[in-house]
Amino acid sequence: MRHDHIISAKQLSRADIEEVLDHAAAIAADPGAYADRHADTLLGMLFFEPSTRTKMSFTTAMKRLGGDIVDMGSVESSSVKKGESLADTVRVVEGYADALVLRHPMEGSAKMASEFVDVPLVNAGDGAGQHPTQTLLDLYTIRENAGFDDLTIGIMGDLKYGRTVHSLAHALTNVDARQHFVSPESLQLPRSVRYDLHQEGAEVREHTELDEILPELDVLYVTRIQRERFPDESEYREVAGQYQIDSETLAAAKDDLTVMHPLPRVDEIAHDVDDTDHAKYFQQAHNGVPVRMALLDLMLGGEPE
Amino acid sequence: MRHDHIISAKQLSRADIEEVLDHAAAIAADPGAYADRHADTLLGMLFFEPSTRTKMSFTTAMKRLGGDIVDMGSVESSSVKKGESLADTVRVVEGYADALVLRHPMEGSAKMASEFVDVPLVNAGDGAGQHPTQTLLDLYTIRENAGFDDLTIGIMGDLKYGRTVHSLAHALTNVDARQHFVSPESLQLPRSVRYDLHQEGAEVREHTELDEILPELDVLYVTRIQRERFPDESEYREVAGQYQIDSETLAAAKDDLTVMHPLPRVDEIAHDVDDTDHAKYFQQAHNGVPVRMALLDLMLGGEPE
Amino acid sequence: MRHDHIISAKQLSRADIEEVLDHAAAIAADPGAYADRHADTLLGMLFFEPSTRTKMSFTTAMKRLGGDIVDMGSVESSSVKKGESLADTVRVVEGYADALVLRHPMEGSAKMASEFVDVPLVNAGDGAGQHPTQTLLDLYTIRENAGFDDLTIGIMGDLKYGRTVHSLAHALTNVDARQHFVSPESLQLPRSVRYDLHQEGAEVREHTELDEILPELDVLYVTRIQRERFPDESEYREVAGQYQIDSETLAAAKDDLTVMHPLPRVDEIAHDVDDTDHAKYFQQAHNGVPVRMALLDLMLGGEPE
Numbered sequence: 001m002r003h004d005h006i007i008s009a010k011q012l013s014r015a016d017i018e019e020v021l022d023h024a025a026a027i028a029a030d031p032g033a034y035a036d037r038h039a040d041t042l043l044g045m046l047f048f049e050p051s052t053r054t055k056m057s058f059t060t061a062m063k064r065l066g067g068d069i070v071d072m073g074s075v076e077s078s079s080v081k082k083g084e085s086l087a088d089t090v091r092v093v094e095g096y097a098d099a100l101v102l103r104h105p106m107e108g109s110a111k112m113a114s115e116f117v118d119v120p121l122v123n124a125g126d127g128a129g130q131h132p133t134q135t136l137l138d139l140y141t142i143r144e145n146a147g148f149d150d151l152t153i154g155i156m157g158d159l160k161y162g163r164t165v166h167s168l169a170h171a172l173t174n175v176d177a178r179q180h181f182v183s184p185e186s187l188q189l190p191r192s193v194r195y196d197l198h199q200e201g202a203e204v205r206e207h208t209e210l211d212e213i214l215p216e217l218d219v220l221y222v223t224r225i226q227r228e229r230f231p232d233e234s235e236y237r238e239v240a241g242q243y244q245i246d247s248e249t250l251a252a253a254k255d256d257l258t259v260m261h262p263l264p265r266v267d268e269i270a271h272d273v274d275d276t277d278h279a280k281y282f283q284q285a286h287n288g289v290p291v292r293m294a295l296l297d298l299m300l301g302g303e304p305e
Numbered sequence: 306m307r308h309d310h311i312i313s314a315k316q317l318s319r320a321d322i323e324e325v326l327d328h329a330a331a332i333a334a335d336p337g338a339y340a341d342r343h344a345d346t347l348l349g350m351l352f353f354e355p356s357t358r359t360k361m362s363f364t365t366a367m368k369r370l371g372g373d374i375v376d377m378g379s380v381e382s383s384s385v386k387k388g389e390s391l392a393d394t395v396r397v398v399e400g401y402a403d404a405l406v407l408r409h410p411m412e413g414s415a416k417m418a419s420e421f422v423d424v425p426l427v428n429a430g431d432g433a434g435q436h437p438t439q440t441l442l443d444l445y446t447i448r449e450n451a452g453f454d455d456l457t458i459g460i461m462g463d464l465k466y467g468r469t470v471h472s473l474a475h476a477l478t479n480v481d482a483r484q485h486f487v488s489p490e491s492l493q494l495p496r497s498v499r500y501d502l503h504q505e506g507a508e509v510r511e512h513t514e515l516d517e518i519l520p521e522l523d524v525l526y527v528t529r530i531q532r533e534r535f536p537d538e539s540e541y542r543e544v545a546g547q548y549q550i551d552s553e554t555l556a557a558a559k560d561d562l563t564v565m566h567p568l569p570r571v572d573e574i575a576h577d578v579d580d581t582d583h584a585k586y587f588q589q590a591h592n593g594v595p596v597r598m599a600l601l602d603l604m605l606g607g608e609p610e
Numbered sequence: 611m612r613h614d615h616i617i618s619a620k621q622l623s624r625a626d627i628e629e630v631l632d633h634a635a636a637i638a639a640d641p642g643a644y645a646d647r648h649a650d651t652l653l654g655m656l657f658f659e660p661s662t663r664t665k666m667s668f669t670t671a672m673k674r675l676g677g678d679i680v681d682m683g684s685v686e687s688s689s690v691k692k693g694e695s696l697a698d699t700v701r702v703v704e705g706y707a708d709a710l711v712l713r714h715p716m717e718g719s720a721k722m723a724s725e726f727v728d729v730p731l732v733n734a735g736d737g738a739g740q741h742p743t744q745t746l747l748d749l750y751t752i753r754e755n756a757g758f759d760d761l762t763i764g765i766m767g768d769l770k771y772g773r774t775v776h777s778l779a780h781a782l783t784n785v786d787a788r789q790h791f792v793s794p795e796s797l798q799l800p801r802s803v804r805y806d807l808h809q810e811g812a813e814v815r816e817h818t819e820l821d822e823i824l825p826e827l828d829v830l831y832v833t834r835i836q837r838e839r840f841p842d843e844s845e846y847r848e849v850a851g852q853y854q855i856d857s858e859t860l861a862a863a864k865d866d867l868t869v870m871h872p873l874p875r876v877d878e879i880a881h882d883v884d885d886t887d888h889a890k891y892f893q894q895a896h897n898g899v900p901v902r903m904a905l906l907d908l909m910l911g912g913e914p915e
Contacts, residue, residue, distance in 0.1 A: 035345045040645045042673055044666075052377055053397060056349075060375050060401040063347055068373070068678070070670050072662055084874035092663060092873060095896025096670040263397060264389035286400030340650045357682055358702060361654075365680050365706040368652055373678070568702060569694035591705030 005114040005121045006295065009135040009167045014174040021140050024287075024294035034065055034293060038300055041067035044097030046090065047124070048075050048104040053263065053285065054124050054134070058101050061292035070096050087116045094119045099299060102126075120299040128163055134262060135167045137291040138221070141284040145258040146218040148175040154213055156182040157223035157243055157268060159189045164262050165223060166193050173202040180213045181206045184239045187225065210243070214252050220245075221260045222268050246270035250278055260284050310419040310426045311600065314440040314472045319479040326445050329592075329599035339370055339598060343605055346372035349402030351395065352429070353380050353409040358568065358590065359429050359439075363406050366597035375401050392421045399424045404604060407431075425604040433468055439567060440472045442596040443526070446589040450563040451523040453480040459518055461487040462528035462548055462573065464494045469567050470528055471498050478507040485522070487512045489544045492530065515548070519557050525550075526565045527573050551575035555583055565589050615724040615731045616905060619745040619777045624784045631750050634897075634904035644675055644903060648910055651677035654707030656700065657734070658685050658714040663873065663895065664734050664744070668711050671902035680706050697726045704729045709909060712736075730909040738773055744872060745777045747901040748831070751894040755868040756828040758785040764823055766792040767833035767853055767878060769799045774872045775833055776803050783812040790827070792817045794849045797835065820853070824862050830855075831870045832878050856880035860888055870894050 003011060012020075027034055043062040047055055059069050072093065086109060093100060094117040102110050103124040110123035110130070125131040142151070153172065159165055159181050169189075172179055179202060181189055188206060189197075197204050207213055214220070225243055230236035244267060250257065261269055261281040273279050308316060317325075332339055348367040352360055364374050377398065391414060398405060399422040407415050408429040415428035415435070430436040447456070458477065464470055464486050474494075477484060484507060486494055493511060494502075502509050512518055519525070530548055535541035549572060555562065566574055566586040578584050613621060622630075637644055653672040657665055669679050682703065696719060703710060704727040712720050713734040720733035720740070735741040752761070763782065769775055769791050779799075782789060789812060791799055798816060799807075807814050817823055824830070835853055840846035854877060860867065871879055871891040883889050 032345070040642070040674075042670060050378075056375050056377060056398065056401050060347060063373050063375070064345075068673050070666050070673070072666060073660075074379075074684075082874045083876045088874060091892045092895045093666065095892065096666050096899060264387045264393060266388045282396045282400065285397045289401060337650070355683075361680050361682060361703065361706050365652060368678050368680070369650075379684075569692045569698060571693045587701045587705065590702045594706060 003299070005110075005123075006132050006299070007110050007114060007121075007123045008130040009132040009171050010130070012132070012171075017136070017139060017171065017174060020136055020291065020294050020298065021143055023298060024140055024290040025144075027293050027297070028287075028290040031064060031290070031293075034297065036066040037297060038062070039066040041065070041099070041300060042097045043067060043069045043296070044093045044100040045069050045071040046093060046100060046102045046104075047072065048086075048102075050074075051103050051125065054103065054131075054288075057285075057288035058122075058124065058133075058292055060289050061296055064289060065293055065297060086113055090117050090121075099296065122295065122299070125163070128161075130167055131163055132167070133288070133292055133295060134164055135171050136295065137284065137288045138164070138168050138260065138262070139171055140287050140291050141260060141280060142219055142258070144287070145280055146256075148177070151175065151177040151218055152180070152216050153177050153219040153221060154180040154182055154210070154217045155221045155223070156210060158187045158225045158229065159183045159223075160187045161226070161229070162223050165221075166190075168221070169193065169197060169202070169204075170200070173197060173200040176203075178203045179205070180217070182208070182210050182213070182243070184208065184225075184243070186239075187229065210245070210249070211252065214249075215254065217253065217257055219258045219260060220253070222265075223262060224264075224266060224268055240268075244268050244270065245273065247272040247276055250276065253278070308604070310415075310428075311437050311604070312416050312419060312426075312428045313435040314437040314476050315435070317437070317476075322441070322444060322476065322479060325441055325596065325599050325603065326448055328603060329445055329595040330449075332598050332602070333592075333595040336369060336595070336598075339602065341371040342602060343367070344371040346370070346404070346605060347402045348372060348374045348601070349398045349405040350374050350376040351398060351405060351407045351409075352377065353407075355379075356408050356430065359408065359436075359593075362590075362593035363427075363429065363438075363597055365594050366601055369594060370598055370602060372403075391418055395422050395426075404601065427600065427604070430468070433466075435472055436468055437472070438593070438597055438600060439469055440476050441600065442589065442593045443469070443473050443565065443567070444476055445592050445596050446565060446585060447524055447563070449592075450585055451561075453482070456480065456482040456523055457485070457521050458482050458524040458526060459485040459487055459515070459522045460526045460528070461515060463492045463530045463534065464488040464528075465492040466531070466534065467528050470526075471495075473526070474498065474502060474507070474509075475505070478502060478505040481508075483508045483510075485510050485512060485518045487515050487518070487548070489513065489530075489548070491544075492534065515550070515554070516557060519554075520559065522558065522562055524563045524565060525558070527570075528567060529569075529571060529573055545573075549573050549575065550578065552577040552581055555581065558583070613909070615720075615733075616742050616909070617720050617724060617731075617733045618740040619742040619781050620740070622742070622781075627746070627749060627781070627784065630746055630901065630904050630908065631753055633908060634750055634900040635754075637903050637907070638897075638900040641674060641900070641903075644907070646676040647907060648672070649676040651675070651709070651910060652707045653677060653679045653906070654703045654710045655679050655681040656703060656710060656712045656714075657682065658696075658712075660684075661713050661735065664713065664741075664898075667895075667898035668732075668734065668743075668902055670899050671906055674899060675903055675907060677708075696723055700727050700731075709906065732905065732909070735773070738771075740777055741773055742777070743898070743902055743905060744774055745781050746905065747894065747898045748774070748778050748870065748872070749781055750897050750901050751870060751890060752829055752868070754897075755890055756866075758787070761785060761787040761828055762790070762826050763787050763829040763831060764790040764792055764820070764827045765831045765833070766820060768797045768835045768839065769793040769833075770797045771836070771839070772833050775831075776800075778831065779803065779807055779812070779814075780810070783807060783810040786813075788813045788815075790815050790817060790823045792820050792823070792853070794818065794835075794853070796849075797839065820855070820859070821862065824859075825864065827863065827867055829868045829870060830863070832875075833872060834874075834876060834878055850878075854878050854880065855883065857882040857886055860886065863888070
């Protein structure tokens with residue numbers, strides 16, 4: 001893999017993806033072998049909006065490689081408050097760190113920022129834009145549990161606003177997955193995403209009912225339907241309730257169905273699913289560590305074993 | 306000591322307590338010997354409410370053992386804001402860390418959280434509930450300065466709401482200390498705590514005036530009387546003023562009286578006490594480091610020397 | 611250099627300054643040689659007001675020396691909220707750390723705090739008072755780019771309120787620099803600073819127009835003119851506009867003019883200056899790392915090579 005910056009999952013070829021996932025698998029199999037690999041490396045953390053999970057996961061990944069972080073802290077306590085531009089901020093921080101992780105509310109910000117720095121930069125989410133390491137850990141979890149061959153996946157919930165979903169759907173065209181999208185009509189895939197998927201030759205179907213396709217699925221990827229998308233609470237409750245699953249729902253699924261969720265969940269997945277073998281969403285979150293270790297290691301000049 | 310999680314000082318036997326304190330003393334005597342003991346260990350810090358002192362102390366302890374932390378950051382910047390349950394949060398974070406420290410405003414939260422994770426969890430305060438490492442560092446300070454044999458201790462201030470006091474009083478029944486409680490009538494020990502202490506055979510007396518028992522004390526443990534417990538400012542001032550000490554007050558005490566305070570103090574202890582040999586409250590705060598190092602080391606599988 | 615605490619640039623002799631800068635240069639030339647120098651050292655970070663840049667720079671410096679930090683976090687989450695005095699806070703934290711860095715809004719706070727602790731303390735800004743490491747990194751940048759011999763420097767912008775400027779001006783009297791101050795009349799040097807500089811024998815001139823002296827300058831140090839210093843927006847715009855520079859302005863300057871700025875900038879320096887050889891303000895920010903590494907190393911007992 002030869003990318004200076006990781007801005008979008010779209011920049012990664014199938015070969016790039018397999019390289020990262022293979023390297024992540026090697027790390028997961030023997031993490032101790034990587035414990036001192038980047039002992040003098042500092043990762044600059046620039047989080048312009050809150051993100052516990054992603055930030056902790058990158059922090060853990062860097063520390064598990066023997067390195068450490070330098071954290072800008074919250075925007076409230078930063079120079080940004082004084083009117084500093086993002087370009088200036090990243091140019092200052094590249095003097096402290098060997099690589100940067102950037103989360104910023106503005107779409108396109110990561111690409112822009114990357115043009116001002118010489119150290120590698122990873123996009124950890126740029127507003128409605130991209131979040132490539134989330135896509136990579138999703139792919140890793142799918143590959144570990146269901147494999148990429150002859151894969152049928154259902155993606156359910158808010159398909160209109162979900163950055164995670166769009167990025168994953170795009171990446172899955174690389175492995176020729178059959179993709180079923182399940183959502184209320186008001187939250188279907190945006191026309192532009194649907195168009196792109198068709199252009200890339202993806203096999204895509206859309207549904208309003210999960211039970212139409214649940215028995216065929218190898219993977220069910222559930223996302224949250226947000227209250228604020230609906231004009232009133234009662235409409236929200238009625239709609240959202242149709243896209244919640246519990247262990248009873250899953251009785252109609254394959255025995256080895258993998259259930260995923262980017263977390264945090266509210267009530268899209270009932271707690272009685274947690275104890276079934278279907279539940280892989282906590283493992284999915286944990287997979288962020290070896291996947292980000294692999295990506296950082298490759299960017300910082302490690303060679304895959 | 307064989308405890309997977311440390312939730313309450315009540316779960317610790319006298320032997321457990323002595324084991325932790327002995328190990329802390331060994332660490333304090335030769336901290337350099339422990340500097341690389343847990344070099345690849347990450348401690349997950351989950352602080353759902355502010356706590357500078359406890360958080361810095363745990364952080365220092367882990368780093369002095371050669372390890373590092375992964376910090377969730379403030380609740381404002383976390384997934385909790387999006388409605389995630391505590392059970393989900395700890396299940397995600399256990400994928401990042403080798404042990405967890407949890408502070409949460411809800412009594413019972415640490416016990417509940419511990420049932421969802423496989424890594425060791427330490428309760429760093431659960432609302433009005435327990436804060437076992439504070440109790441251990443208090444015991445360590447008492448043992449180092451006054452010893453446990455034939456011990457007479459006075460505990461003064463807010464005895465009604467003080468979690469620290471209840472936990473310490475309970476633990477002191479293990480060493481057969483004579484306990485004197487000194488407080489305004491409105492802030493006396495809760496009936497339930499008094500009952501428990503009697504059930505455990507503790508020798509307990511209650512007072513409204515410090516000078517009744519000051520000359521007998523080996524240790525005086527002072528706590529803060531909070532303004533918000535009183536309906537009006539003038540009543541607060543009148544009452545609180547009677548439970549403040551200065552070097553003049555201490556003229557009536559034994560020469561080797563140990564004065565403790567969990568800190569932060571406001572004006573319960575006058576600054577002229579700081580320069581006397583009685584003042585052990587800063588040492589007490591510092592003792593949190595070897596005590597937490599000892600506890601973490603034992604939980605993570607170290608053997609006491 | 612034998613200083614227990616670094617409170618003010620004024621306490622540093624010319625020899626002290628040269629020692630720190632020489633050591634910083636040695637570190638910058640071979641940073642790897644210092645990567646494990648203070649492997650078991652913890653630096654306590656006490657930032658009572660926000661400061662991204664300074665905090666990240668000190669953090670980086672300590673970690674590049676192999677050590678680590680223990681951070682108090684924001685004041686909102688600290689014991690200070692409960693009414694703890696600064697003296698108590700530093701006395702607690704010195705039990706956790708091997709050295710302290712303090713930023714506090716109150717002038718004189720660093721000096722006061724240093725009297726309560728036995729570990730070395732560095733002032734990272736005390737309100738309108740001192741910020742000695744900023745001065746040292748400014749001096750380092752000047753020495754690297756223009757040298758101290760026969761130096762002519764222009765300092766422009768808000769000279770009335772700028773702590774950075776006062777401290778730098780004072781330090782430059784050590785190297786006999788010719789100092790030109792350029793500002794609107796309402797933001798000229800305070801009388802007390804001007805008086806001090808004259809007392810120290812400094813060669814000082816004041817101007818309202820940059821073009822009067824630009825061609826003579828070896829260094830131009832630009833600072834921000836803050837909106838809030840002016841009663842209305844239109845007056846601010848008119849005045850501030852006269853103290854902004856762009857590449858066209860610099861056509862009248864020496865080819866090797868060094869342009870500096872303590873950052874963050876808003877629009878005092880146009881972006882077209884960034885790509886010229888004059889622009890040293892990002893390098894200046896980066897220089898904070900070797901300079902703070904040098905200072906910490908000297909304070910912690912390292913010997914200059």
